[in-house]
Amino acid sequence: MALDIPADSTADSLETGSTLRPDTLAVHLGRPAREPDAPLNTPITMASTYVAGGDVEYGRYGNPTWTALEEAIGGLEGGRCLTYASGLAAVACVLDLVSLGGKVVAPRHAYNGTVMQLADHESRGRLVCELVDITDTAAVVAACEGAALVWLESPTNPALEIADIATITAAAHEAGAYVVVDNTFATPILQRPLEDGVDLVVHSATKFLAGHSDVLMGALVTQDDELYRVLKGRRDMLGAVPGPFEAWLTLRGLRTLPLRVERGQANAAELAQRLGAHPAISEVRYPGFGAIVSVVLTEGAMAADLLTRKTKIWLHATSLGGVESTFERRRRWKLEPATIPDGLVRLSVGIEDVDDLWHDLEKALDDLVV
Numbered sequence: 001m002a003l004d005i006p007a008d009s010t011a012d013s014l015e016t017g018s019t020l021r022p023d024t025l026a027v028h029l030g031r032p033a034r035e036p037d038a039p040l041n042t043p044i045t046m047a048s049t050y051v052a053g054g055d056v057e058y059g060r061y062g063n064p065t066w067t068a069l070e071e072a073i074g075g076l077e078g079g080r081c082l083t084y085a086s087g088l089a090a091v092a093c094v095l096d097l098v099s100l101g102g103k104v105v106a107p108r109h110a111y112n113g114t115v116m117q118l119a120d121h122e123s124r125g126r127l128v129c130e131l132v133d134i135t136d137t138a139a140v141v142a143a144c145e146g147a148a149l150v151w152l153e154s155p156t157n158p159a160l161e162i163a164d165i166a167t168i169t170a171a172a173h174e175a176g177a178y179v180v181v182d183n184t185f186a187t188p189i190l191q192r193p194l195e196d197g198v199d200l201v202v203h204s205a206t207k208f209l210a211g212h213s214d215v216l217m218g219a220l221v222t223q224d225d226e227l228y229r230v231l232k233g234r235r236d237m238l239g240a241v242p243g244p245f246e247a248w249l250t251l252r253g254l255r256t257l258p259l260r261v262e263r264g265q266a267n268a269a270e271l272a273q274r275l276g277a278h279p280a281i282s283e284v285r286y287p288g289f290g291a292i293v294s295v296v297l298t299e300g301a302m303a304a305d306l307l308t309r310k311t312k313i314w315l316h317a318t319s320l321g322g323v324e325s326t327f328e329r330r331r332r333w334k335l336e337p338a339t340i341p342d343g344l345v346r347l348s349v350g351i352e353d354v355d356d357l358w359h360d361l362e363k364a365l366d367d368l369v370v
Ligand SMILES: *Cc1c(COP(=O)(O)O)cnc(C)c1O
Pocket: 086, 087, 088, 089, 111, 113, 114, 153, 157, 182, 184, 185, 203, 204, 205, 206, 207, 216, 217, 218
């Protein structure tokens, strides 16, 4: 699907308003103007303050390296972007907007850091939270009544459930609620929620956007100028800003996002099929797109733990979305909900050779069924 470059993006380098595809945007957005001897890449601007009298003034209010990254992420999602010190810093800034006592609807299987923030707000009487099964569209629509904010994540982490974003967004707007989608798993290459009318997209750019397991970074994207203005003002005030070096690394990683997503997805689809045929696996969850696959081990938690310790290529680690394949048993985290099977292993499929990935897994799985 084609995207229009927003009017405030790199007008010097690319024809403003022309319709370019994500693969091209990922490579070209957020670069300096094309002038003799200008660098092709935006430099890392290490600055806590600026000479007075300009638009920025201080390092918490803006940085040219963030601006370049924000142009690129904003261009890919189709809105205006603000970057944050981490995904959860971005989440916190959104939840902080809900008025005292406001109702938030959220997936029961949302990212557990998000659920923890909601529970924390609720325990202090700051807001009321209703957790829903995101696949039950009718129930989610019913829950929208009286809500201030409807939080969606699709696919969810790690259950990989899919929400009907367009239908829920229409119902939420009807009820007067804002709609946020955590688009970390799908990335703007596979899903652009702003096109479905969603008000705000959240990213843990730590994952696929940066893609190399070496930075923490968060992002918000919106087409609503008023929402952007409010969020920018609150980022200035609250200070959850990214570091310039992290912003530069994220932008460098973003250049190859379409290629990484394409390869990770192809590997994931192939592995999901092969894993489903292995007797050590009782269930494979793969939504048909993306690079995350969850499997449930026939023999439960102990077998799942054994699997994550027996491979040579697959790395046992939390997090996801890097070039390297990683996996973990999610219930090893005490706060993971009991509705996630004890023996569920979430695989973040990287860009290695698919046969190498498979043989490494197959050997470890074969050892489990003696
Ligand atoms: C990791 C993650 C987050 C939190 O992001 P951090 O960068 O770790 O703070 C939020 N949502 C989803 C879906 C995630 O996977």
